[in-house]
Amino acid sequence: MSENELLLRTGAGTETTAPASDRPAMPLGPDGLDRYTRRDLRKEEIAIARQFHGGTMWPYAVAAFGCFAVWLSFFPLAIMGMLNLPLAFALSCFFCVGGYVTSHEAMHSNIGRPGSKTRWLNEAVGAVSTIPIVFPFSMARLMHLEHHYHCNDPLKDPDYTDEAPNMWAAWYKTWYNRQPGVDGSIHHYKRILAEMGTPAARRALVETMILQLVFMGTLFTMAWNGYAIEAALIWWLPRHIGLSYIRFFLSWAPHHPREGKTGRYENTNIFKSRVGHILSMGMQYHLVHHLYPGIPNHRTKEAYYALKPILKARGVDVSPL
């Protein structure tokens, strides 16, 4: 075909045009980014996150031991009739919730890394912090790390049973999962530990059984000696309230909706809490914790705002905060 014939052909030129100019030069991932952009963003993200690792951790230890000592003192004070029960009840609820925050740092070895001089402190903080909620540190750590490894996996994430369609259903589920015949919460954890079958898992199961028996033994002894109301207000009710509060803010709120959200930047949400930053235990920025568990809780807010442009570029919904 001569050049003239080609130019005179109907529609000539249209079928010979170059590919559309908006077509990417290299393949894009589901996040709309090419691998070079992703790599550069990741490098930048790591450099920023590194600035927020570590820091002053002794306040966690002081809070853990201080609160535990005060809570423990409630028992003899109640028996001696020297305790303001409504105040002790409110404080016990606070200690149950706060204890999880301090133990959470210990779970990630943020108070003392293995082999460091402060490792013993890390382990001691973890051990005392979760006694009020009758949740031994050995079990708490194993299950929490499993949650990190398999976040939002319906079969492998130990916290998946907290999923609920809305806020009210989530509060209900925190209670429902603790029912004796329901495979949720601590019952679910026990089953997972039994399946794991490792020495650490067996130790966690034994410690759970011992702590539960101590808990029941304390409640029964106090109750049959005329201090049932005191036992209920110092340990039984605060434990239930604390566990529900922890489950709601640490598990449901930052991970809802869980279904199909297993990716690094999608398994945890940035959300605006109605009760604010402190009362939600910093969980509004829980995504930062999942990305970098070595960043202590009190620095996740600061780290989030430093990381926000990168997170936005990675497709995270940063609109709530």
Next chain:
Amino acid sequence: MAAVLKQVLAWMPFFFGIGFIAPLTAQLMQLWEIPAPFGLSPIAFGLIFGGTWGLIANIRGRWL
């Protein structure tokens, strides 16, 4: 030993009803001056109430 402890834990809702709910009920009735029905003592009523509730929780697997 482990088998015995497992059995104890399996029946924990019932034990909890007897061991804790019963005296708690009795002490709350005394605190709020609520008389027990059928001329029962508060602790007798607490044992019937707590024991029954615990047993139901054990069988049904739910407290409510």
